[in-house]
Amino acid sequence: MRRVVVYMLLVLFALLCLVPIAWLVASAFKANADFHVYPVVPPVDRLTLANFTSLFTQMPFLRFMMNSFFVAGATVILQLFFSSLGGFALAKYDFAGKKTVMGVMLATMMIPGPVLLAPMYELIYHMGLIDSHLGLIVPGMVNVFGMFLFRQSMLSVPDEMLQAARIDGCNEFQIFWHVVMPVSRPIVGAFCLIAFMGTWNSFLWPQIILQSSDRFTLPIGLNQMIGVYEADYGAMMAGTLLAVLPVVVLFFLLQKEFIAGLTKGAVKG
């Protein structure tokens, strides 16, 4: 009985979470004239794909998407590389000043992001990276949170495994590449997802850095519609729907990795 109540509450909560998404999906298929007329779902014969058509014909939506993919992809790959490498060093090597370095890193995490906007802009400006994708990628290359995430996970890799690799002929980078990274696969999956979502949805920094519309990422491009295509909420909803899809797909792809990682070793060999 108690179980039934718990499940009902869970279902209710899940439905609540789905409401905005359902609303988004419905809105994407509504004609602009119906947008405020039918608050939920209009009759089936009034549904239209016009929003999607205008998305691709009246604005460079495909270009926004490609830009987003490029920036998010490059950032995730670089972040993954540097964060895991940094995490590996912090987890498995002793060096002078290690504690200080970690303290400073932790301290940087406590600084609120907006405080850094002005100095960061100055820096990027002097590097000549304003209005370029590099201006988005370079500041995001190293992620302190990611480093600690990897450090925590790599602490559990047994030292003997590293020593075995050393004796088997690996240099230190090969140990990282051939042994530690494959063993850390679950955390790699989790990190990729977090990093991808962070970059994909990033709004404030690209808004500041990017000026030319052909370099806009999706969030900036979509936001642009409010000003320029004032009435076109339908197209914006259609665009948002398409923008959410890659994250959803990635989540389902990596979900398997999560589960594989979490259940590994649960059964005694």
Add this chain to the structure above:
Amino acid sequence: MAEIAFRGVNKIYPNGFQAVYQLDLSIADGEFLVMVGPSGCGKSTTLRMLAGLETISSGDLLIAGQRVNDLHPRARNIAMVFQSYALYPHKTVQGNIEFPLRMAKLPAAEVKARALEVARMLELEPLLQRKPGLLSGGQRQRVAMARALVRDPVAFLMDEPLSNLDAKLRVQMRAEIAALQRRTGTTTVYVTHDQVEAMTMGDRVAVFKDGRLQQVDTPQQLFERPVNTFVAGFIGSPSMNLIAARMEPADGGPALTVAGERITLAREIETRFDFTGDDRITHIGLRPEDVADPQLVDADRRLHGRVALTELLGREQMVYLDLRDGTRLVARLRADRRLRPGDDIAVGIDPARLYLFQADGRALPYRQG
């Protein structure tokens, strides 16, 4: 040729703890050397210095005459089997075995052929495509062995490779490793805390205590001529009785006072030990299995005591005896002698089976031959 030599090697950790003192030890090419001692005695540290996993604080480590103190492990061409096996969980058995060869960038065909050959030798062929997580302890141990054997190293290092196996499998693998080593003829250094393993496997055994090498010799010599009370007590199971004693000269050879009783030793003890005249014998050693039947020895070579406890071992029994002054003596006697706690009995001492130790724990020098 790959002779290994430690020359005055010390290991001091940054916190000041000294794990190994002034180690001098040579291991001949093709030899099977076992390093044994209680935990914390420095045997594993020594092995890890040889592998290059620990730095050497001072002294020299030579492999084939070349000083390798500062060489990265990968440059030493040494294979090692770890206590935890340290297999790569994301690779199949085949991937694990092939890994060292791939790192050495051998041609793919050769890698495959050699891995297969070793897998066949260790009967791992049916398991090649499995991941370590799906193997039993014994199988994992074999994979770890295979990963070491597949290379052509100057030496195999083994750090308690059998300690995670059950007793039966351990005995079986003990014999297999020893046979394998004889077949490949590769220098092998084997670390264990189990003196039975040490005695049965090694060509020579090095006994460590508190970071110091106590004695290195053949198993038989260690057993028959331990250099000090530690080696005497550590080698042999059950361990040797060490009993306080006093020796004084007497007619017909020296005599001992043990637990308040007088035991006359014959001249024959002088053929075994090198007496100098002013020797201060403080302890005698007597192995439980050397305690003799009192009927077989002269009346002046008996000790008397009260049985405290007996343990039946089938054909024999362990008898824990309290001697007249309360000293505990363990004897391994025939089981047909019915004994109960509280019985007063006599046991015989055979001078030829006695070990003599001085105040500092060193054995009295043995005579050559």
